[in-house]
Amino acid sequence: MIPAAFGYERPATLEEALILLARHGEGARILSGGHSLLPVLKARLAHPGVLIDIGRIPALSGITRTAGGLRIGALTTHYEVESSPLVREACPLLAEAAGRIGDVQVRNRGTIGGSASHADPAADYPAALLALEAVLVASSPDGTRGIPAADFFTGPYENALKPGEILTAVEVASSPAGSGGAYLKAAQQASGFAICGVAALVTLSGGSIASAKIGVTGVATPAYRARKAEEALAGKPASPESLRAAAALAAEGVDPLDDFHASAEFRVQLAKVYTERALAEALRRAKG
Amino acid sequence: MATATKKKKAAGSAKKAPARTSKRAAAYTPPKKFPISFRVNGSEVRAEAPAHTSLLYLLRDLGFTEVKNGCEAGDCGACTVLLDGVAVNACCVLGVQAEGREITTVKGIGTVENLHPIQKKFIELGAIQCGFCTPGMIVAAYELLEKKPRPSREEIKAGIAGNLCRCTGYVKIIDAIEAAAGEMASSKGRKS
Ligand SMILES: Cc1cc2nc3c(=O)[nH]c(=O)nc-3n(C[C@H](O)[C@H](O)[C@H](O)COP(=O)(O)OP(=O)(O)OC[C@H]3O[C@@H](n4cnc5c(N)ncnc54)[C@H](O)[C@@H]3O)c2cc1C
Ligand code: FES
Ligand code: FES
Numbered sequence: 001m002i003p004a005a006f007g008y009e010r011p012a013t014l015e016e017a018l019i020l021l022a023r024h025g026e027g028a029r030i031l032s033g034g035h036s037l038l039p040v041l042k043a044r045l046a047h048p049g050v051l052i053d054i055g056r057i058p059a060l061s062g063i064t065r066t067a068g069g070l071r072i073g074a075l076t077t078h079y080e081v082e083s084s085p086l087v088r089e090a091c092p093l094l095a096e097a098a099g100r101i102g103d104v105q106v107r108n109r110g111t112i113g114g115s116a117s118h119a120d121p122a123a124d125y126p127a128a129l130l131a132l133e134a135v136l137v138a139s140s141p142d143g144t145r146g147i148p149a150a151d152f153f154t155g156p157y158e159n160a161l162k163p164g165e166i167l168t169a170v171e172v173a174s175s176p177a178g179s180g181g182a183y184l185k186a187a188q189q190a191s192g193f194a195i196c197g198v199a200a201l202v203t204l205s206g207g208s209i210a211s212a213k214i215g216v217t218g219v220a221t222p223a224y225r226a227r228k229a230e231e232a233l234a235g236k237p238a239s240p241e242s243l244r245a246a247a248a249l250a251a252e253g254v255d256p257l258d259d260f261h262a263s264a265e266f267r268v269q270l271a272k273v274y275t276e277r278a279l280a281e282a283l284r285r286a287k288g
Numbered sequence: 289m290a291t292a293t294k295k296k297k298a299a300g301s302a303k304k305a306p307a308r309t310s311k312r313a314a315a316y317t318p319p320k321k322f323p324i325s326f327r328v329n330g331s332e333v334r335a336e337a338p339a340h341t342s343l344l345y346l347l348r349d350l351g352f353t354e355v356k357n358g359c360e361a362g363d364c365g366a367c368t369v370l371l372d373g374v375a376v377n378a379c380c381v382l383g384v385q386a387e388g389r390e391i392t393t394v395k396g397i398g399t400v401e402n403l404h405p406i407q408k409k410f411i412e413l414g415a416i417q418c419g420f421c422t423p424g425m426i427v428a429a430y431e432l433l434e435k436k437p438r439p440s441r442e443e444i445k446a447g448i449a450g451n452l453c454r455c456t457g458y459v460k461i462i463d464a465i466e467a468a469a470g471e472m473a474s475s476k477g478r479k480s
Contacts, residue, residue, distance in 0.1 A: 104432070106450065
């Protein structure tokens with residue numbers, strides 16, 4: 001499998017990358033880890049004239065503390081997120097999701113910016129980014145804007161970036177004291193992608209649930225927040241009964257995917273079961 | 289010369305067709321080649337390749353055929369090499385991305401004369417059948433033991449999850465990596 005020929009640019013700075021992207025317009029694609037883009041090009045599902053390799057732009061890598069949380073550069077690999085002491089401490093849910101992506105080689109090379117931009121409806125990150133209410137930071141020649149995760153994933157392989165924009169970082173708030181998170185997935189056996197992946201972040205106050213945030217991937221497209229289930233939990237006692245009642249609403253109002261990996265009915269069932277399990281595990285961790 | 293003659297002939301025949309022929313001929317330009325200098329197993333390598341050439345093809349074309357081509361889609365791990373010490377699928381990296389980088393193949397981990405403990409244990413414990421997965425498997429195992437010198441069997445499984453083997457059923461591969469970790473730990477202990 002050999003992709004069609006394309007041109008190649010390797011800008012050294014973000015400014016240069018944005019100029020190149022503006023110059024080449026629709027014909028250009030950004031290259032990060034290449035672990036989604038190169039298979040797509042080999043399958044000849046896209047025909048860009050030029051790849052703009054942002055892999056050596058220092059401003060796009062690294063994990064740093066911000067006032068309320070972390071800024072994770074777009075080029076940060078899944079392995080770096082999985083193993084970063086900063087991420088494990090401030091938002092362990094994100095590290096857990098990163099560690100469930102693909103295999104070692106994929107995690108060594110694939111990046112958070114690439115995964116988010118690719119917006120695969122079966123990818124792991126979207127669930128965690130939704131539950132953590134992450135903000136995706138995009139730069140264009142006009143400046144920088146933050147896009148809430150809930151607005152970022154717009155469809156299968158579709159995101160809210162405008163032409164000419166590059167995703168530069170992902171910002172996440174530190175998970176508050178008394179909170180616990182968990183990411184669980186039913187993986188497609190051969191590829192490892194999620195048939196259903198649920199990220200839950202539960203915050204306790206006294207013996208009851210102050211808030212629950214639930215991101216679901218693989219079940220419908222795009223990945224979504226299970227708002228009905230979240231609402232059903234707010235203020236409720238942290239009991240197995242309330243978790244079960246809320247989890248029953250995990251696929252409420254969504255149009256489930258239906259393909260040869262799993263039927264729509266099975267996906268809905270998985271969404272309920274995995275939501276209950278993820279909530280229970282998150283709760284266990286919240287209790288410390 | 290040959291092309292010129294052809295063009296002339298074409299111009300003499302029906303009006304529309306020749307214009308198309310010459311347009312097509314003019315439109316083809318071979319893909320631009322990029323100079324790539326990098327290191328493979330410690331040696332300086334200078335190459336040239338179009339941007340769409342994968343690191344896998346680049347390495348194999350340069351004679352590093354120990355890097356195997358299994359699936360070309362990131363699934364099987366047969367093409368695993370170290371890129372600046374990190375295990376990657378060479379099929380999902382472009383050759384041009386290796387510019388200035390250090391690549392290590394299975395031959396850089398140990399040679400026939402001087403086998404690495406992982407290679408030795410693969411042979412001793414029968415972890416090789418057809419051998420197609422072996423180069424990638426050993427590179428992945430090497431990185432695993434760099435990160436985690438004494439992995440559990442579960443951790444070994446996770447460490448080679450990206451490397452498919454159609455022959456062994458994995459048990460002997462896991463045995464070999466476990467044994468190599470043990471030998472590396474005890475020889476380290478002896479040294480210090
Ligand atoms: C064998 C295999 C198994 C996998 N298993 C899983 C899995 O279980 N779960 C999972 O979630 N993923 C999985 N993946 C996908 C993997 O996580 C990819 O690394 C990820 O989806 C893409 O990240 P990348 O850095 O490789 O991006 P690339 O492939 O370089 O780019 C992907 C797309 O995003 C665009 N893009 C990249 N970076 C930016 C940016 N900064 N700004 C704007 N646009 C950008 C590109 O133009 C391209 O369209 C798997 C991949 C493989 C090959
Ligand atoms: S050939 Fe690269 S992963 Fe299979
Ligand atoms: S020994 Fe044949 S594929 Fe592993």
